[in-house]
Amino acid sequence: MTTTTLAVLVPLLPFLGAVTGLLLGRTAPGFVRPLAVLPTLAALALACTVAVDQGGGRAIETHTELTPTGSVPIELALYIDGFAALVAVLVAFVATCVQIYSTGYLRDDPRYPSYAALVSLFTSAMLLVVYSGDLIVLLVGWEVMGICSYFLVGHYWETPEARAASIKAFLVTKLGDVPFLIGLFALATDAGSFRVTTVLSTVAHGGLHHPALVGLLLLCGVAGKSAQFPLHTWLPDAMAGPTPVSALIHAATMVAAGVYFVARLLPVFEASAAVMVVLAVMGAVTMVGSGLAALAQDDIKRVLAYSTIGQLGYMTGALAVGDRGAAVFHLLSHGAFKALLFLAAGVVIHAAGTNSLAVMSRTSGLRDRVPDAYWTMTVALLALAAIPPFSGFFSKESVLGAAEHATTGHAEHVPGSAGWIVLVAGLVTALLTAAYATRLWLLAFRGQGAEAPDHGRQPLSMTVVLWVLAVPSLAFGGFAYRSLPGWFDGRALAPTLTTSVLGTGLALIGGLLIYGAWLRTRTAAARVPLGAVAAHPEGDAALVEAEAIAAHAPAFGDVAYAPDPADPGRALLGPLHRHAAEGFHLDALYDVLFVRPVLAAASLVRFLDREVVDTYVRGAGALPRLLGAAVRRAQTGNVQTYVSALLAGTVVLAVAVLLVATGA
Amino acid sequence: MHLADPAVLSALLFCTGLYGVLARRNAILVLMSVELMLNAVNLNLVAFDVWLSKAARDTLHSGQALTLFTIAIAAAEIGIGLAIVLAVHRNRGTADIDRLRDTAEGHEDGTAGTPTDAAADEKAEATA
Numbered sequence: 001m002t003t004t005t006l007a008v009l010v011p012l013l014p015f016l017g018a019v020t021g022l023l024l025g026r027t028a029p030g031f032v033r034p035l036a037v038l039p040t041l042a043a044l045a046l047a048c049t050v051a052v053d054q055g056g057g058r059a060i061e062t063h064t065e066l067t068p069t070g071s072v073p074i075e076l077a078l079y080i081d082g083f084a085a086l087v088a089v090l091v092a093f094v095a096t097c098v099q100i101y102s103t104g105y106l107r108d109d110p111r112y113p114s115y116a117a118l119v120s121l122f123t124s125a126m127l128l129v130v131y132s133g134d135l136i137v138l139l140v141g142w143e144v145m146g147i148c149s150y151f152l153v154g155h156y157w158e159t160p161e162a163r164a165a166s167i168k169a170f171l172v173t174k175l176g177d178v179p180f181l182i183g184l185f186a187l188a189t190d191a192g193s194f195r196v197t198t199v200l201s202t203v204a205h206g207g208l209h210h211p212a213l214v215g216l217l218l219l220c221g222v223a224g225k226s227a228q229f230p231l232h233t234w235l236p237d238a239m240a241g242p243t244p245v246s247a248l249i250h251a252a253t254m255v256a257a258g259v260y261f262v263a264r265l266l267p268v269f270e271a272s273a274a275v276m277v278v279l280a281v282m283g284a285v286t287m288v289g290s291g292l293a294a295l296a297q298d299d300i301k302r303v304l305a306y307s308t309i310g311q312l313g314y315m316t317g318a319l320a321v322g323d324r325g326a327a328v329f330h331l332l333s334h335g336a337f338k339a340l341l342f343l344a345a346g347v348v349i350h351a352a353g354t355n356s357l358a359v360m361s362r363t364s365g366l367r368d369r370v371p372d373a374y375w376t377m378t379v380a381l382l383a384l385a386a387i388p389p390f391s392g393f394f395s396k397e398s399v400l401g402a403a404e405h406a407t408t409g410h411a412e413h414v415p416g417s418a419g420w421i422v423l424v425a426g427l428v429t430a431l432l433t434a435a436y437a438t439r440l441w442l443l444a445f446r447g448q449g450a451e452a453p454d455h456g457r458q459p460l461s462m463t464v465v466l467w468v469l470a471v472p473s474l475a476f477g478g479f480a481y482r483s484l485p486g487w488f489d490g491r492a493l494a495p496t497l498t499t500s501v502l503g504t505g506l507a508l509i510g511g512l513l514i515y516g517a518w519l520r521t522r523t524a525a526a527r528v529p530l531g532a533v534a535a536h537p538e539g540d541a542a543l544v545e546a547e548a549i550a551a552h553a554p555a556f557g558d559v560a561y562a563p564d565p566a567d568p569g570r571a572l573l574g575p576l577h578r579h580a581a582e583g584f585h586l587d588a589l590y591d592v593l594f595v596r597p598v599l600a601a602a603s604l605v606r607f608l609d610r611e612v613v614d615t616y617v618r619g620a621g622a623l624p625r626l627l628g629a630a631v632r633r634a635q636t637g638n639v640q641t642y643v644s645a646l647l648a649g650t651v652v653l654a655v656a657v658l659l660v661a662t663g664a
Numbered sequence: 665m666h667l668a669d670p671a672v673l674s675a676l677l678f679c680t681g682l683y684g685v686l687a688r689r690n691a692i693l694v695l696m697s698v699e700l701m702l703n704a705v706n707l708n709l710v711a712f713d714v715w716l717s718k719a720a721r722d723t724l725h726s727g728q729a730l731t732l733f734t735i736a737i738a739a740a741e742i743g744i745g746l747a748i749v750l751a752v753h754r755n756r757g758t759a760d761i762d763r764l765r766d767t768a769e770g771h772e773d774g775t776a777g778t779p780t781d782a783a784a785d786e787k788a789e790a791t792a
Binding site: 639640643 | 685762767
């Protein structure tokens with residue numbers, strides 16, 4: 001088979017797996033697990049083959065037009081360069097891990113068949129986005145991911161949090177997708193084609209008439225999908241979904257799509273300096289804000305969610321300084337360690353019976369209950385905090401190095417201000433990232449108090465996946481940073497001395513600050529008992545998690561916040577803590593700015609429809625109704641009356657005819 | 665015989681039948697009156713047929729043929745009509761047209777109200 005055929009099979013196999021899974025889910029439950037895992041595994045093998053064939057050389061291109069559409073042609077096109085090949089490997093790898101993990105995590109879940117099929121569909125849609133060389137086909141995958149995320153985030157639809165979160169995720173991403181669609185049309189009108197290659201060559205020849213407008217419109221969609229400020233609010237709430245889904249959404253699919261899209265079409269954005277500055281500001285605000293918010297979250301998964309937003313901010317920042325190699329490098333290494341963090345967090349939540357860090361900090365011995373999760377999570381947190389030699393260090397340093405390169409004004413198309421914004425925000429965020437990673441680790445695994453309950457060993461399918469993911473988290477960055485430039489634009493990704501020292505130093509400072517605060521506050525933990533664990537700790541992991549999410553708000557008054565005076569994050573943030581826990585009240589602001597006006601407008605429309613329009617309709621109906629009432633009186637039910645009326649009518653007609661006939 | 669004699673007779677017969685249809689309360693008598701009206705028409709048909717054939721305008725005697733049709737149809741009609749009246753009488757215990765007012769506007773008690781109505785009717789008949 002040619003490489004092209006293999007590449008077509010990569011998104012197709014998970015799609016077929018999803019369709020068969022949905023069809024056979026009820027009738028043949030025995031096939032559900034193989035149907036979930038095997039197509040994704042095969043897609044991983046094929047994606048690896050495609051990547052080896054492509055080898056960072058010339059992009060594989062092919063296209064076919066199914067039918068003429070009359071205007072700008074829409075083609076089924078493949079465009080696989082080094083970025084696409086590697087990102088596809090990451091997507092298939094993480095999806096395979098998630099599918100294997102899910103067989104253990106949702107082993108008693110009655111809705112597992114549809115869940116697994118939707119995860120396959122999600123994977124297939126992301127692979128389509130990655131390989132597609134046509135923007136409309138890319139958009140199809142983009143939107144399929146949106147609807148899949150809606151279903152998967154709402155998997156525990158018995159809980160109101162999950163229902164609200166799924167609708168919010170869908171609406172917020174759609175809010176970005178509308179300008180995105182308009183932006184695509186504007187781009188294609190200028191370029192005369194939806195093909196990526198044609199668009200890029202048009203941009204290279206300066207054929208783009210409104211680069212700033214197109215860039216900003218496309219950025220809306222990217223911000224929605226990749227959870228960048230100001231459209232990031234859906235992501236922390238999406239934690240109401242099952243943990244493997246969070247891992248999938250955060251590591252490989254959905255949020256990666258936005259960054260990947262910008263990386264693929266970076267010249268379009270570079271055509272306007274204003275867009276690059278907007279991108280830089282967006283990334284910077286996202287990074288710093290999410291770092292602060294992550295420090296204040298009580299739900300272990302919400303900490304990780306904000307950390308995802310922050311790491312995506314790094315990628316956006318790298319794109320804003322025009323280095324898509326660094327962005328995709330960070331995307332790849334982040335994909336590995338963030339998937340690991342989420343999957344390990346799922347194990348921890350199952351073992352602890354709660355998702356609250358405050359409760360975990362009052363439980364001792366959790367690390368002995370789940371040693372696999374403890375060790376792998378330590379690796380992943382070190383990678384997240386960018387401590388050398390873990391893989392996060394190299395990718396993050398490549399971003400900071402690119403930003404530093406841009407500050408000096410040497411980078412083409414990139415204003416120096418964008419470089420400064422990204423560099424400063426990136427360094428501040430390095431400190432914050434290390435701080436919240438340390439806080440998470442200390443609270444989860446160094447708690448003191450009652451012994452953690454023993455629910456037996458975790459399923460093998462869950463723990464093995466953790467170790468598999470730990471390998472790239474540990475070593476990917478160190479081994480890849482020399483060879484990756486050959487796959488990407490050729491720009492060096494090696495860490496530079498200045499940023500390495502600055503970044504690592506700040507990370508160490510952040511970690512030590514939290515450690516010092518924790519040493520001071522840990523004694524307070526014993527004085528303030530807190531606790532709420534799931535009702536059925538012996539159930540399967542998915543059940544425990546659903547119950548933990550449902551129990552958090554009643555126990556602590558909020559899904560994100562716990563009144564824990566022993567929290568080192570609280571000591572560090574001071575008065576900012578309360579606001580950071582609420583995500584700086586952005587949700588409340590959106591509620592005032594958008595939700596309430598929309599609801600008010602809806603009730604106005606309802607009033608107009610019910611009271612104004614309907615009044616006219618009822619008024620128009622009143623006269624016929626009156627006439628009808630009069631005629632109804634004639635319906636006496638007496639047949640002879642009817643016949644009399646008939647006779648009278650006949651006589652009248654006959655007389656009339658006679659009169660007319662005689663001419664009287 | 666002049667054409668006016670059968671015509672007047674048929675008009676009288678028709679009026680008698682019409683009065684019966686409009687005024688009688690018993691359904692069987694109403695049916696009989698309908699027969700009267702039909703036969704008045706038959707008489708007219710035959711009389712005019714003869715008059716027209718005398719004038720040699722119609723030599724096919726279509727009037728008489730039509731009369732045979734009418735008689736056959738009237739036989740079928742009275743058969744069905746009497747069967748209906750019999751069924752109604754068995755069902756309701758009465759063949760009084762004034763009481764058969766189920767199609768009246770405002771007669772809402774369709775199935776639920778019928779037994780009580782029938783019972784009330786039977787009671788009224790018993791007392792009367």
